Amino acid sequence: MKELYRRVSEGLAPGDLPFMNYGYAEPRAGNYDWIRPEDRHHKYHFSLARRVLNGIVLHGKAVLEVGSGRGGNCDYLARYSDAASIRGVEPCWENVAAASHALTRHRIRFVCGDAASLPFADNTFDVVLNIESSHCYPDFAAFLAEVRRVLRPGGALAYADIWFLNTLPYDWPARLRALESCDLRIEQEEDISEAVFEALKQEDGLSGTLRQLEGDANRELFSQLRRGNEAIRLHLAAAQCRYRRWILRHP
Numbered sequence: 001m002k003e004l005y006r007r008v009s010e011g012l013a014p015g016d017l018p019f020m021n022y023g024y025a026e027p028r029a030g031n032y033d034w035i036r037p038e039d040r041h042h043k044y045h046f047s048l049a050r051r052v053l054n055g056i057v058l059h060g061k062a063v064l065e066v067g068s069g070r071g072g073n074c075d076y077l078a079r080y081s082d083a084a085s086i087r088g089v090e091p092c093w094e095n096v097a098a099a100s101h102a103l104t105r106h107r108i109r110f111v112c113g114d115a116a117s118l119p120f121a122d123n124t125f126d127v128v129l130n131i132e133s134s135h136c137y138p139d140f141a142a143f144l145a146e147v148r149r150v151l152r153p154g155g156a157l158a159y160a161d162i163w164f165l166n167t168l169p170y171d172w173p174a175r176l177r178a179l180e181s182c183d184l185r186i187e188q189e190e191d192i193s194e195a196v197f198e199a200l201k202q203e204d205g206l207s208g209t210l211r212q213l214e215g216d217a218n219r220e221l222f223s224q225l226r227r228g229n230e231a232i233r234l235h236l237a238a239a240q241c242r243y244r245r246w247i248l249r250h251p
């Protein structure tokens, strides 16, 4: 999985593909009014980040995104919240370099690192964000333990991903048990499969962006990614996987 994301980054300019998630389609077009006109082409991704962070206070907070990819969610946080500081951690250095190059806002910093061994001291963050990255983690329980370690007491994990996808080699019930029995308290839990399915259907969503970025060098990989998106959409339609979000609180 890590290798796949590294290959995606090859040949892209730093500002290309800032979001690598499926997005979230609002039930009504008017629900995008809060997004500035210059950001509307990323509306499904902005909406996913906002939905995942629903109910979290960001004012003056230290925020970390684990699996920050090419920096889109951190950019959203920097421009649409008044968080005090924003860090992104990501194992693929090509992504770290692209995000650092594209986003020079002073509150944002990106570093290389792995979810199972976060390069931060204990009690460093008030909020940890994790969007569509945990399906890459072989040791999900280690990720949860690391989040608890770097969160301050009272801090929150805003978490979302695809679940129960049988093409991934995981014991999904065991992962769910790890989530439910970790040392973080579940505060919110929501199935957002339908909204993610709708976003995947849209021509101006992730597949459209991939099509625009397709060139001779990446044609095979990007058309494979678009077929992958289509497969996820069909799995969601057939309820063969789910897309879920949680808010978990450090007690």
Ligand SMILES: C[S@@+](CC[C@H](N)C(=O)[O-])C[C@H]1O[C@@H](n2cnc3c(N)ncnc32)[C@H](O)[C@@H]1O
Pocket: 001, 002, 005, 006, 018, 019, 020, 021, 066, 067, 068, 069, 070, 071, 072, 073, 089, 090, 091, 092, 095, 113, 114, 115, 116, 130, 131, 132, 133, 134, 136, 137
């Ligand atoms: C689908 S992308 C999502 C990126 C970003 N969160 C977003 O919403 O655009 C998944 C990301 O997880 C990262 N990732 C893979 N394995 C990881 C690990 N062990 N620890 C942290 N991040 C990881 C990948 O490099 C990739 O950037």
